[in-house]
Amino acid sequence: MIRVQHITKTFGDHIAVNDVSFSVKEGETVVFLGTSGCGKTTLLKMINRLLEPDSGHIDIGGQPIDQQPPELLRRSIGYVFQNNGLFPHYTIEENIGIVPRLLGWEKKRIADRVTTLLEKLHLPPAQYRSAYPQQLSGGQQQRVGIARALAVSPPVLLMDEPFGALDPITRNHVKKDFMQLDELKNTTIILVTHDVQEAFQLGDRIILLNEGKIIQEGTPDQLLFEPAGDYSRDFFEDQRFALEASRIAPSDYPALIKAFDHYKQNNG
């Protein structure tokens, strides 16, 4: 679905993204993981042309992204910001309806779509559709931000630390409701985060970045159990026990207990 080839981006002397290539399959969720300044957000913004790469190619659905006006490209890609980026002078309904309006949807269709999305994100439409963003809590604003990005059911969804600004409890609630959205089944998602737990929780595949380069790319299991080098190993070290435990499925418990007993017998 998305193919990125040899992308490089510099800001002055600083190389933010250095010759990065990868691809994302349709319906897959890929997480860019890394510390601040590793180039993950820069990389994300080049996919909907908020930033233009210095060199390299990006295709979406087989189409080079620079072959159509950036506005048209962006209308087909949902985007969720860390700080929601809602328009303060628009109501919730109008905020969610921005892209549908740009695409020329009829009023009725927009209103129906807003109702559906608000219900799915547990914001009662009657209470919230005419409210302004500043009347909502941070978690509610972020839910609206997600609804806005999904309004026209775009095939691609880009998320820049979407839960990063929320407190841990709110974050879990919003994340849970987000993961239950049936819209996401066929949507190709790229999500940027520095939160290892979140990456493991949401990602089908993880791309670990450092200093603008891909350190390792693979499933969570591959990153955890087959680290490609010292950086990968060290990156997960602090949370290794929790992460490894989270990778064990309930059906594996009997085998695990057996193996543990066996170990105890042999070693006294």
Place this chain on the structure above:
Amino acid sequence: MDQTQSLWQFMTLQSSKLLQQTLQHIGLTFISLLIAVVIGLPLGVYITRHKKAAGFVLGFAGILQTIPSIALLGFLIPLLGIGPIPAITALFLYALLPVIRNTYTGIDGVDPGVKEAAVAMGMTAMQRLMRVDLVLAFPVIMAGIRTATVINVGVATLAAYIAAGGLGEFIFGGIALNNTNMILAGAIPAALLAIVLDFLLSRVQKISGHRRRTVLSVLPIVLLLCAAFYVVPLGDSSRLLAGFTPEFMGRRDGDIGLRDVYGLRIKTVVISDAVMYKAIYNKKLDVISGYSTDGRLEAYDLAVLDDDRKIFPPYYAAPVVRKEILEKYPELAPVIDKLSGLINDSVMTALNYRAEYLNQPPEKIARDFLIQKGLYAPPRSGAKGVVRLGSKIFPEQYILTDMYAMLIKGYTDLQVESKTGLGGTKICFEALTHAQIDMYPEYTGTALLAILQPPQKETERLSKNRDSVYNYVARGFDERFGLVWLKPIGFNNAYALMMRRRQAKELGIRTISDLTSYLKKQRS
């Protein structure tokens, strides 16, 4: 011209003039504001997207803002002449900075997260501007327009100096004529206008939501409608155009006398004497009200029309001094009187010519003259006390004041403090009666007509004779204000109508009666 009439009586009496001036004032304010918004708003938007140009554009508009308004009008006259065009240009230049700067700051201050979201959502540059940037920057932009409006209402009073009309005609006329009612008749509506517009715009500024877009699109139309109030100040349509100072317009020995006594009907604009001479020289005007000792008479080759029916009373200059200061320093009066009888009309015209046309500093002119007359004495640097000298705001007064300063410093142990450039008669006279200054040179005719204001019959009787006017004002000032008129300096700086010498000759106009009959023939 009854001194005791109330402000309300004055305003009722002059209501048609007042209405016209107010409408002109509103018109001037809004035409210039409209142009400033039409140019400044897009320019402000442009520099938010081209930051390199921002410093230059804001810096340039900022420099324009620092030019004093009178000076700016002065710069514009050689380029644009007199009348509405330079006035509107000047007002536009003043309104430009607040509009550009607030558009720039307003858009620049929109949350970058919101701006990025608008891009990421797929809005085009125009959609972002109209639906996000301008709407969110709206309160700041409106604040800029509000500032510009209030500035323009204030500066538009100066339009009266260059024949563009507005409430300044009453204000400056009143200052020149010592007529408080006239000043207030101009100043109160101007102040009310500023307050009302400021209030209305503050309400507009608070509008929120989608109505902001409506306001932004309706705003130019409203400005255009208000601009339509401006009626180009024109009188009847005779071939010659006269430019009279605000002071001259309101005087019995001025425009009123010309109408009553001579029956003069001429298309007239109000203009400042600072630009009047240049305007007639450049053929923007044909007749002006000047002063008979003005140095520019020679410089610009102007002819004085003979006042054949004697409506301009004598204007002999003499120092007016506070009685207390003369009693406190008895040595002062003889020193001041040293100048008496030394300067006749042609000498004064020559001195004025050096100041007004050769641009020599008044101090040098004064020193040269005293040295030539053998009166100059080096300052004694005494410390007995201080005499405060005032002067009106034209070169002749500066020169006289400098002469007095040198004489006092050279012949007494007193120090001198000069407070020159005190505007018109009213400001000088009020400063003297309130003991803010101790003396200034005044003219007998001005004192008679602008300050004492005797009944018309009395004035006509007095006006024929130079000594009777002097004696009358000397007695009146002594009795009513405790002020002393010292001996006359010698010259008579009377009002005079002037034309370009060549044109006057061509049209065969020598006297004011000639001018009147020439205009009558033109009309018939």
